[in-house]
Every structure is written in C-alpha cells, then in structure tokens.
Amino acid sequence: MDPVKVEVFLQTLIAGILLGGLYALIGLGMTLIMGVMRIINLAHGELMMVAMYMAYWLFTLLHIDPYLAVFIVAPAMFFFGMAIQRFLINPVLRVEAILPENQVILTVGIGMVLSNLATIMFTSDYRSTPVEYASDAWYLSDLWRSSPIELSFSVPWVVSFLFAVVITALLWYFLTRTDTGKSIRATAQDRDAALLMGVNVERMKLLTFGLGASLVGAAGCLFIPLYYLYPALGGRFTLIAFVITILGGLGSTVGAIIGGVLLGVFESMTATYLGMGWAPVGRFIIFVAALVFLPGGIASVLRRRRLGG
Amino acid sequence: MRGLVPIAGIILLALLPLVGLSTYMMHILILVIMWSVIGMAWNLLGGYCGQVSFGHAAFFGTGAYTAGILYLKLGVSAWWGFPLSIVVVGVMALIIGFICLRLRGPFFALATLAMGEVLRVTAENLRGFTNGTLGILIQKRTWVEKTWYYYIILAIAVFTFLLIRRLVNSRLGYYFLAIREDQDAAESLGINTTLYKTVALLISAILTGFAGVFYMNYMGYIDPEIVYALHDISIITIMVVMVGGVATFWGPAVGALIMVLLAELIRSLPRIGTAHQSLFGILLILIIIFLPNGIVGDFPKLKTILRRRA
Amino acid sequence: MRPLLELKGVSKFFGGLAALVDVSFTVNEGEVVGLIGPNGAGKTTLFNVINGFYKPSKGEVYFDGKRISGLRPHRICRLGVARTFQVVKPLQRLTVIDNVMASAFLRSPSRQEALERAEKILHFVGLYEDRETVSKNLPLGKRKKLEIARALATEPKLLLLDESFAGLNPKEQAEMIETIKKINREGVTILIIEHHMRVIMSISNRVVVLNYGEKIAEGSPQEVASSPEVIKAYLGETAVA
Numbered sequence: 001m002d003p004v005k006v007e008v009f010l011q012t013l014i015a016g017i018l019l020g021g022l023y024a025l026i027g028l029g030m031t032l033i034m035g036v037m038r039i040i041n042l043a044h045g046e047l048m049m050v051a052m053y054m055a056y057w058l059f060t061l062l063h064i065d066p067y068l069a070v071f072i073v074a075p076a077m078f079f080f081g082m083a084i085q086r087f088l089i090n091p092v093l094r095v096e097a098i099l100p101e102n103q104v105i106l107t108v109g110i111g112m113v114l115s116n117l118a119t120i121m122f123t124s125d126y127r128s129t130p131v132e133y134a135s136d137a138w139y140l141s142d143l144w145r146s147s148p149i150e151l152s153f154s155v156p157w158v159v160s161f162l163f164a165v166v167i168t169a170l171l172w173y174f175l176t177r178t179d180t181g182k183s184i185r186a187t188a189q190d191r192d193a194a195l196l197m198g199v200n201v202e203r204m205k206l207l208t209f210g211l212g213a214s215l216v217g218a219a220g221c222l223f224i225p226l227y228y229l230y231p232a233l234g235g236r237f238t239l240i241a242f243v244i245t246i247l248g249g250l251g252s253t254v255g256a257i258i259g260g261v262l263l264g265v266f267e268s269m270t271a272t273y274l275g276m277g278w279a280p281v282g283r284f285i286i287f288v289a290a291l292v293f294l295p296g297g298i299a300s301v302l303r304r305r306r307l308g309g
Numbered sequence: 310m311r312g313l314v315p316i317a318g319i320i321l322l323a324l325l326p327l328v329g330l331s332t333y334m335m336h337i338l339i340l341v342i343m344w345s346v347i348g349m350a351w352n353l354l355g356g357y358c359g360q361v362s363f364g365h366a367a368f369f370g371t372g373a374y375t376a377g378i379l380y381l382k383l384g385v386s387a388w389w390g391f392p393l394s395i396v397v398v399g400v401m402a403l404i405i406g407f408i409c410l411r412l413r414g415p416f417f418a419l420a421t422l423a424m425g426e427v428l429r430v431t432a433e434n435l436r437g438f439t440n441g442t443l444g445i446l447i448q449k450r451t452w453v454e455k456t457w458y459y460y461i462i463l464a465i466a467v468f469t470f471l472l473i474r475r476l477v478n479s480r481l482g483y484y485f486l487a488i489r490e491d492q493d494a495a496e497s498l499g500i501n502t503t504l505y506k507t508v509a510l511l512i513s514a515i516l517t518g519f520a521g522v523f524y525m526n527y528m529g530y531i532d533p534e535i536v537y538a539l540h541d542i543s544i545i546t547i548m549v550v551m552v553g554g555v556a557t558f559w560g561p562a563v564g565a566l567i568m569v570l571l572a573e574l575i576r577s578l579p580r581i582g583t584a585h586q587s588l589f590g591i592l593l594i595l596i597i598i599f600l601p602n603g604i605v606g607d608f609p610k611l612k613t614i615l616r617r618r619a
Numbered sequence: 620m621r622p623l624l625e626l627k628g629v630s631k632f633f634g635g636l637a638a639l640v641d642v643s644f645t646v647n648e649g650e651v652v653g654l655i656g657p658n659g660a661g662k663t664t665l666f667n668v669i670n671g672f673y674k675p676s677k678g679e680v681y682f683d684g685k686r687i688s689g690l691r692p693h694r695i696c697r698l699g700v701a702r703t704f705q706v707v708k709p710l711q712r713l714t715v716i717d718n719v720m721a722s723a724f725l726r727s728p729s730r731q732e733a734l735e736r737a738e739k740i741l742h743f744v745g746l747y748e749d750r751e752t753v754s755k756n757l758p759l760g761k762r763k764k765l766e767i768a769r770a771l772a773t774e775p776k777l778l779l780l781d782e783s784f785a786g787l788n789p790k791e792q793a794e795m796i797e798t799i800k801k802i803n804r805e806g807v808t809i810l811i812i813e814h815h816m817r818v819i820m821s822i823s824n825r826v827v828v829l830n831y832g833e834k835i836a837e838g839s840p841q842e843v844a845s846s847p848e849v850i851k852a853y854l855g856e857t858a859v860a
Binding site for chain 3: 478479480483484486487490491493494495496497498499500501502
C-alpha cells in the first residue's frame with residue numbers, strides 16, 4: 001500500500017466524520033420536528049443561516065467567541081422557532097385546503113423571506129469569522145513520534161465536532177430521562193395516545209419546533225469558524241438535513257446521527273476522489289439510493305435487528 | 310354559453326398583437342402565457358392527482374437543455390427540441406417517477422425537489438456536454454420580433470388547456486381525483502395507482518418540457534442556475550398555481566398573470582427590487598393562510614368578503 | 620356449492636408480532652359469512668390480506684380458483700373482490716355521484732355508461748337523493764352506504780364489509796341489514812366483519828371466529844354462539860349474545 005494513498009484516505013475519512021457530526025446535529029433538529037409535527041421544515045437551513053449571522057455579529061461587534069455564542073444563540077433560536085410555530089405554522093394546520101402539502105410550502109415561504117431579508121440587511125457578501133485558531137491543527141506525529149503516516153486534525157473542526165457530540169448527548173438525555181422529553185417522544189409515536197395519556201400535545205409541538213430550531217442554531221455557531229457565511233447558504237443545508245432525515249428514517253434520532261455521519265463521510269469521499277463539484281451529487285446519490293433500496297431508512301434496519309424478524 | 314368563453318378568450322388573445330403593443334408588453338404577455346403552461350402542467354399532477362412536485366424545474370430545464378444541446382452539439386435548430394423533448398423529458402419523467410412516486414405526500418414533494426437539484430448540479434458539472442455554468446447561447450435567434458414567439462407559446466397554451474380539460478373530464482380525471490383524495494381507497498377500488506400517477510407525471514412533465522424548449526428558443530440563453538432553479542422555477546410554479554387556484558381550469562392562468570405582473574412591478578421599483586423574494590414569500594404565506602384554494606378556487610369566499618365590506 | 624374464496628394456512632407477521640396464524644376457511648358462492656372476534660383478533664388484517672394490501676407471510680389465498688395472494692389490490696379488485704373500510708374513506712371533496720363513478724369506470728369505460736351505472740347503484744342503496752352532495756358533508760350513516768355503493772360499482776363477486784354497522788342507530792341498522800340482504804340476493808357473496816351479534820345472527824349463513832389471530836371456531840351462527848371456546852374468548856371482553 002502506498003502510504004500517501006493511505007494518508008489521503010484516512011484524512012478524508014476523518015474530515016468526513018468531523019463533518020458528519022455537525023450534519024447529525026442539523027438532521028436531528030429536522031427529524032424531531034418531523035416526528036412530532038409530521039411537517040418537513042424546509043426553512044431549516046435558513047434558520048441555521050440566521051443563527052450564523054447572530055454568531056457572526058456577536059463575534060464581530062462584541063468579540064464573543066463562536067463557541068461561547070452557542071449559549072446565547074441556541075436559546076434565542078429556541079424562542080424564534082417557537083414564534084414561527086405559534087404564529088405561522090399553527091394557523092395553517094387548521095386551514096382546510098385541497099393540498100395537505102400547504103404546510104411544507106409555507107415553510108418554503110418562510111425560508112424565502114429569511115434568506116432574502118438577510119441579503120437586504122447584510123448584502124450577499126461572503127463573510128468569514130477570523131478566529132485566531134482558524135488554521136491551527138494537531139498532528140499525529142506530535143502524539144506519536146514514530147508514526148509511519150502523517151495526519152492532521154484541524155482545531156476548529158475537532159472542537160466543533162466535540163461540541164456537537166456533547167449537545168447530542170444532552171439531547172439524548174433530555175429525550176430519554178426527563179418527563180418533557182418522554183412526552184415529546186410519546187407525541188411523536190402516537191399523537192392520539194399521547195393526548196389520551198394527558199400529554200399537552202400543543203405545548204409539545206411548540207417545544208419541539210423551538211428545540212429543532214435551537215439545535216440547528218447551535219450547529220450554525222459550530223459551523224461559523226469553519227465556513228463562509230452568505231444569505232443563500234440556507235437552501236443547501238435544508239437539503240442536507242432532509243437527506244439525513246430520509247436516510248436515517250423519518251423521525252428517528254439514532255437514524256439521524258448515523259445518517260449524518262454516513263453522509264459526511266460519503267461527501268468527503270466524493271469531494272476527494274471525484275472533485276469538489278461532485279460532492280452535492282454524491283449527497284443525492286445517497287438520497288436516491290436510500291429511497292429506492294432502504295425505504296424506511298436506517299431506523300428500519302435497526303428495528304429489524306432488534307426484533308430478530 | 311359557458312363553452313363559448315374559452316373560444317372568445319382565445320380569439321381575443323390571438324388578435325391582441327394586431328393592436329400594436331410595445332415590445333415590452335409583448336414580452337410580458339409571452340411570459341404570462343409561458344407560466345400559464347407550466348402552471349397548468351403542474352396543476353394536472355399536483356392539483357388533480359394530488360402529487361405535489363417541488364421539482365418541476367427538472368422538466369423545464371431538461372426541455373430547455375434538449376433544445377440547447379441540439380443547437381450546441383449538432384448545429385440543428387433549437388426548435389427541433391419540441392419533438393425530441395417528448396422523448397427526453399418523457400424518459401426523465403419515467404425515471405423520476407420510478408424513484409419518487411413510491412413516496413407519499415410531503416416525501417414525494419421533497420424527493421422531486423432533490424431530483425431538480427441533482428439535474429442542476431449534473432448540468433453544472435457535465436461541462437463537455439452542457440457547457441457547464443457558462444450556459445448555452447444561441448448566436449442568432451429566429452426572429453427579432455416577438456409576434457411569432459407569441460403565437461407559438463399561445464398555441465402551446467391552448468393545446469395544454471384543451472388537453473388537460475379533456476383529461477380531467479374523462480375516466481382518467483376521475484382516477485386522478487380518486488388518487489388525490491385517498492390512495493388506499495383508490496387502489497382497493499381497482500385503480501392502478503402507480504400507473505395513473507405515472508401517467509399524470511408523464512403528461513405534466515412533457516408539457517413543462519415544452520415550456521422549457523420554448524424558453525431556450527425565445528430567450529436565446531440558458532444556464533443551469535436559470536432553468537434548473539429551485540426558487541425561480543420550481544417554487545414559482547407552485548406559487549402560480551396556489552395563487553390562481555389549485556385544481557381549477559383557469560387558476561394557473563390567473564396565477565401566472567398575477568405573478569408575472571407582480572415580479573415586473575417589484576423589479577421596477579427602485580430599492581424594493583432586491584426584496585422581491587421576501588414579498589413573494591410573504592404573499593405565499595398570506596395565500597396559504599387566507600386563500601388556501603387560490604383566487605379562482607376561493608372566489609366565492611372572496612366575493613362574500615368583498616360584499617360584506619361594501 | 621362452489622368455493623369462491625379459499626384461505627389456506629394464512630399467517631401474517633409484523634416484525635416478530637403474529638397478527639394471523641395459520642388461518643384456513645372457505646367462503647362458498649352465494650353465502651354470507653360473518654367474521655367475528657374480540658378487538659385486535661386480526662379481522663381487519665385478514666381483510667387487508669385478502670384484498671392485497673398485505674402479502675401473507677405464509678399460506679395462500681385463492682379466489683375463484685385463482686391464486687390472488689401477492690397480487691396488488693387493484694388487480695384483485697378487477698378479479699371481483701371489493702371491500703369497504705372500517706374507517707370510511709370516501710373521496711372527501713367529490714360529490715356522491717362522482718365517488719361512485721370513479722369506481723364504476725372499472726367496468727364501463729365510457730362516461731355515459733359509468734354515469735348510468737352509478738345512478739342505478741345509488742337508487743339501489745338509497746342515496747340517489749344525495750347524489751350531488753359533497754361526500755364529506757354526509758352524515759355517518761350515509762357515508763357507510765356510500766362506501767358500499769362504491770364497492771358495488773366495481774361489480775364484485777365477493778364483497779368484504781368491514782364493520783358497516785358501527786356507529787349506526789337502530790333504524791339505520793335495520794336499513795343496512797335490508798341492503799346487505801338485497802345485495803346478496805343479487806348474487807354477490809359477502810364476508811362481513813361485525814361486532815353486533817344480533818346482526819351477525821340475522822344475516823350470516825356461517826360464522827368464522829378469530830381470536831389472537833387464530834381461527835377458534837367455524838359453523839352456523841347457533842353452533843358458534845354455543846361453542847365454549849367462543850364464549851371463553853368473549854368473556855371479559857363484552858358480554859355479548
């Protein structure tokens with residue numbers, strides 16, 4: 001084996017896993033909303049874009065580090081998400097229309113407004129957040145002197161990834177160990193049954209949308225040290241979140257995590273071996289393959305295993 | 310009497326260029342009619358058959374690229390795109406249908422959206438074939454004047470209108486509606502839902518492809534960002550139908566008129582121009598909340614509201 | 620008597636859960652067979668298997684001598700099996716007549732023919748006066764009738780009725796019994812899921828009893844009503860019969 005090739009492969013794999021961890025966070029928000037509300041939130045990426053601008057301005061004006069900004073932006077997005085749910089989505093749920101997809105189209109409208117308002121307020125310039133550790137990296141040879149190959153670990157990527165892991169763990173704790181979390185899961189599983197058991201379904205919907213928004217908001221802060229920011233970036237991340245949701249299995253949190261990592265690795269591989277321009281195509285190939293060969297997503301595979309059927 | 314309204318309308322539209330409209334007015338009219346075609350095509354699949362597509366740009370763009378590549382690679386007139394697009398767009402629709410039609414409701418919508426994006430990215434990357442992001446430019450358009458373009462798109466629109474009206478009133482139309490209302494019930498009452506959904510998609514796609522072929526010939530320039538655009542084609546298509554009226558014969562035309570005029574109006578306003586997406590988005594939100602069946606579909610409701618005010 | 624519908628060892632599993640276990644029985648031409656059992660006994664699942672929504676995990680279903688298990692629902696309907704749903708599924712925003720026409724097109728491709736057939740059927744079930752009503756505005760009793768009218772419009776040889784009586788008042792129930800008897804007299808074989816024992820006793824020639832996905836009894840209504848197994852299955856459930 002050519003050590004250079006091994007290095008490239010491993011480096012690509014690491015980049016993919018790091019990216020995948022962040023993707024998982026974005027996908028989690030969408031899949032939660034999907035599970036509880038049966039709505040696909042097509043403004044998901046735009047919500048992230050809004051969060052990124054918050055983090056950007058917090059850094060530029062107040063010199064607050066993006067990783068600290070998570071603790072300001074995520075709660076802010078929580079309330080922003082709840083407001084969208086309360087004042088825009090809820091009214092539409094009650095409207096009688098021929099096409100039930102109205103709700104999805106509504107979120108498209110919200111996304112359009114958000115990205116356009118961002119263009120008007122902040123222009124369509126590309127912005128980056130010049131954190132001083134932006135290009136720092138750890139090297140494998142620092143840890144292991146006699147390593148036959150050299151791998152680098154970008155500091156902001158690793159820190160963002162670790163943040164994503166911690167947030168995911170907290171979310172898991174919230175959903176499985178707290179009463180509110182359990183109520184949210186019950187609502188996702190069977191709304192009518194949850195209602196009969198005394199769960200306040202309306203409140204759960206509100207909380208879930210807020211939670212979904214704050215998760216993607218946190219992801220936005222974690223992306224800020226890594227990516228350029230511009231108003232139209234939301235659409236791309238909406239699609240990514242959706243692909244993860246389908247790949248993971250609708251409404252499945254574990255599926256979303258695995259799906260996010262898989263997608264990250266796959267994209268990173270296509271970018272390295274086929275060229276940057278094809279990375280989005282790789283994303284869609286995974287998406288189509290999941291639709292055709294794995295209709296229930298990763299969640300259905302997990303379920304089959306568990307039941308031994 | 311009612312049957313005469315469309316005929317009178319067509320005659321009126323056919324005579325319109327004789328009045329001597331300005332080039333700009335003709336351009337607006339042509340755009341309105343083109344969007345009516347796309348809207349009617351979408352409406353067949355979305356409004357009548359209940360399969361909401363978020364990716365009609367896939368068919369529009371493929372139609373446009375069929376015409377463009379004929380010109381670019383074979384040196385043939387882009388007008389030959391019309392016959393050829395039936396095959397190319399048809400095959401595309403079958404492939405997309407095979408992948409997406411097994412999904413229901415919002416999942417179908419999103420899958421089609423992804424398909425449109427796949428085609429856009431593919432067109433951007435297959436540079437040797439499509440010229441990539443440089444796009445395709447027709448050096449010399451067939452006519453400088455607008456009149457012929459007007460009659461061609463009008464003919465396509467009339468054909469589309471009559472075809473769809475005929476389909477909707479036939480056995481097929483009943484099957485489409487049955488599928489929209491309840492797929493399981495339709496299937497258990499002997500309707501081959503997969504087949505008829507595919508038929509609706511196929512017809513809708515080919516008609517949308519015609520609009521794309523026309524666009525290439527008329528505008529003389531395309532690139533992937535323009536013809537495979539998510540917002541400016543796929544979403545606007547949905548808006549045209551939602552504003553006008555889902556599952557109505559005249560809704561798409563009304564919606565196209567309003568949307569094109571609105572777009573022009575907004576563009577002409579200094580400073581507000583950049584906000585056009587916000588305004589469209591707000592319009593979309595308002596329509597969904599207050600007129601979920603569009604202007605034509607909720608016309609009775611609109612009338613009572615207006616009367617109460619008066 | 621000629622067997623029309625034959626189930627041979629039909630089982631259906633969902634994951635590790637068994638909804639139907641080795642169910643076999645026959646419905647003969649011209650019969651009215653009642654399918655009863657406590658809630659969750661697998662009755663509707665059995666309908667879904669017969670009508671093609673589910674493929675049986677094991678076993679086969681024969682209709683008119685032809686194997687139908689594994690075919691898609693619309694193919695099975697075309698062969699002559701129509702069904703109604705426990706939760707009625709009319710085409711909400713269409714009028715009553717359009718609802719029936721949508722199914723009538725299966726056997727009569729021309730619009731005129733379909734219209735005539737639809738009108739005849741609406742007369743038959745007593746919905747002709749409501750033909751222009753949008754079906755979501757119908758009261759439940761009439762929606763149940765519409766459900767039957769739509770199924771009849773496909774000209775079935777076998778009609779599967781899923782709880783056509785649930786939620787009806789006594790007068791509507793009596794009408795429904797008459798309608799079903801009338802359909803049967805026209806030569807349509809009927810397999811009916813029902814909770815009301817009185818109804819089952821008055822219209823069925825034979826009764827099949829399911830419990831936990833298994834067939835526990837089969838016979839004339841009297842035989843079944845006195846079977847100790849059946850009584851045991853129902854005790855604690857509801858004190859019926």
